[in-house]
Amino acid sequence: VIDAYFSATKIKWIIENVSGVKEKIAQGKVYMGNIDSWIIWNLSKGVSHVTDYSNASRTMLLNIHTLKWDQELLDAIGIPEKILPRLMPSSGVMATTAKDVFFGAKIPVAGVAGDQHAATFGQNCFEPGMAKNTYGTALALMMNIGEKAVLSKNGLTTNLAWHIAGKTEYALEGVVFIGGAAIQWLRDGIKIINSASECSKLAEKTPDTDGVYMVPAFTGLGAPSWDMYARGLIIGITRGTGREHIARATLESLAYQTRDVLNAME
Numbered sequence: 031v032i033d034a035y036f037s038a039t040k041i042k043w044i045i046e047n048v049s050g051v052k053e054k055i056a057q058g059k060v061y062m063g064n065i066d067s068w069i070i071w072n073l074s075k076g077v078s079h080v081t082d083y084s085n086a087s088r089t090m091l092l093n094i095h096t097l098k099w100d101q102e103l104l105d106a107i108g109i110p111e112k113i114l115p116r117l118m119p120s121s122g123v124m125a126t127t128a129k130d131v132f133f134g135a136k137i138p139v140a141g142v143a144g145d146q147h148a149a150t151f152g153q154n155c156f157e158p159g160m161a162k163n164t165y166g167t168a169l170a171l172m173m174n175i176g177e178k179a180v181l182s183k184n185g186l187t188t189n190l191a192w193h194i195a196g197k198t199e200y201a202l203e204g205v206v207f208i209g210g211a212a213i214q215w216l217r218d219g220i221k222i223i224n225s226a227s228e229c230s231k232l233a234e235k236t237p238d239t240d241g242v243y244m245v246p247a248f249t250g251l252g253a254p255s256w257d258m259y260a261r262g263l264i265i266g267i268t269r270g271t272g273r274e275h276i277a278r279a280t281l282e283s284l285a286y287q288t289r290d291v292l293n294a295m296e
Contacts, residue, residue: 034250034258035205037064038090042107055113063115064089066142070125073139078125081115083198084147087190092117094179094190097198118142120192146170147191150201161295163288167214168252169206171291174199184294185254204253204291208262212246212280222273233278241266244279246287254294 034040041062045051054060061071064085070078086092086099091109093100099111118124125139143151146164150172153162161173172189179188179200191201213229216222223229243265250258264276 032090033252033256035207035252036088036090037062038103038107038109041089041109041113045108055110058112060113061115062109062113064144066144067115070139070142073127073131074125075128075131077128078139079115080118080124082118082120082124082142082144083190083193084120084144085142086115086117088144089114092190094188094200097190097193119194119196120147121194143192144189146172146203146205147189147201150174151192165209165284167209167211169209169284169288169291170203171206171288171295172201172203173295174201176200182294185256186291186294187253202295204294206284206287206291207249207252208246209284209287211248212244212283215246215248216277216280222276229277229281232274233281235274236272236278239266239275239279239282240270241268242271242275242279244276244283246280246283253291255290 045055051060061079063079063081066085067079067081070080083092083097087094091099091103091114097117099114099117101111104111120143121141123138123140124142127137127139129136149164150162154160155162155172155174158174158176161171163169163171174191177197177199180202181188182202186202186204189201189203191199210226213226216229217224217226223232245263247260247262251260264279
């Protein structure tokens, strides 16, 4: 899936649009990575530029079969490998904090994983077919598919779930960009609620949406549609539509999106 959601297109944009970046790359003064790389770089005071395989698999630049940065993709997008972090297992010492970070102690950094990968691991999805769904700002449904990478034909991404003790496990994932953020929009955008908790109370005042539907494509649509140009809408509004109908339609939109991803996994 080629989408602006992943790191590769963001890195390419920075290289092509931020003044001086190309020159600094040539001078060895620019490095790129996900948030884990940035945190470890700062904890080690610039000694370690590393990432784990699970985070690397979300960049659109990792060959999840060879566990190496994919040179064909790097060449096609125009990203030099030298700016990317060194690839490491998800579990095991990959860096050490600088002495002045934690009162003179040098603390090993011994575990790193992407957020949804860590959630899948933390919820004990250790067998193929086991899945979890995380409800936050976005929604993320991830299912363990075992030690063989299987490509989805239904708009899901095949992720490297984690690499531990020489063993690689993979997962199918469906990311929904807007989950709890839709409720934040009701509060901060159109201001029909004063707090997030008020949304469910308001929605419970009506048995249904009375034909109102919401598509919270505020930043495009993620899985399984992957349409970065899609935009949100609310339809079915009549003179009888009230705040409670919009609140309920918003909550139901999260369920509809989750069901779309679940159907794609089946």
